[in-house]
Structure formats: structure tokens, C-alpha cells
Amino acid sequence: MGAHLSDKEPNDIKCWKEAVMNIVGNPDIFTVLRITYDGLNHIGKKIFLDIACCLVGDLKNEAVIFWKAIHPNEVHTAIKNLYLKMLINTSGSSNRLDMHSLV
Incomplete structure (x- = not known):
């Protein structure tokens, strides 16, 4: 909440x-x-769905490169919102994308 x-x-x-x-x-x-x-904006929803569908376990930095090619001015804000809303996180020191199993 x-x-x-x-x-x-x-x-x-x-x-x-x-x-x-x-x-x-x-x-x-x-x-x-x-x-x-x-409550997410359009870009946030796209990034969330990318992670949920195929990027769990992938390196965050590599995914950011991909997203910046498509949405150069909105990626960091969208990712920050996903973290703040606790829809995504990164696992361990490897900086790999992850999300709670309920999501």
C-alpha cells in the first residue's frame, strides 16, 4: 500500500x-x-511487461541500453517508478532484473 x-x-x-x-x-x-x-505511464507499462515476459534474470544495464534506444528520455524515470511501486527489484550484486513471485 x-x-x-x-x-x-x-x-x-x-x-x-x-x-x-x-x-x-x-x-x-x-x-x-x-x-x-x-498507475504507471505508457513507457513504465511497456518496460514492466518486457521484464515480466522475458527479462527476469537478465542484467539491468543491458536492458536499459535496449530501452534507451526506443525511449531515450524516459527510461530511468520509468524504472525508478517500477522500483518505488515495488513491481520490480534487482537480485544480489549481479544487478539482474527480478520481481516478486506474486507479480
């Missing part, structure tokens, strides 16, 4: 209430993950 709300403005009470009601009112993990995914 904290990851989902981390990018919301602290003084935007309506946004926070809606987000909390969406999460609390939907105990199904798929629904909660879908709310988080839907």
Missing part, C-alpha cells in the same frame, strides 16, 4: 482516500497489483 501511495501528493486528500478505498475495498492481490500497474 505504501508503494502505491508513495507518488501521491501529501495534500491531495481526495486522491489518497480514493487510493485507500481501492486497495482496502479489494482484498484480492490481483486487483491491488492491477491498481498499481494502471
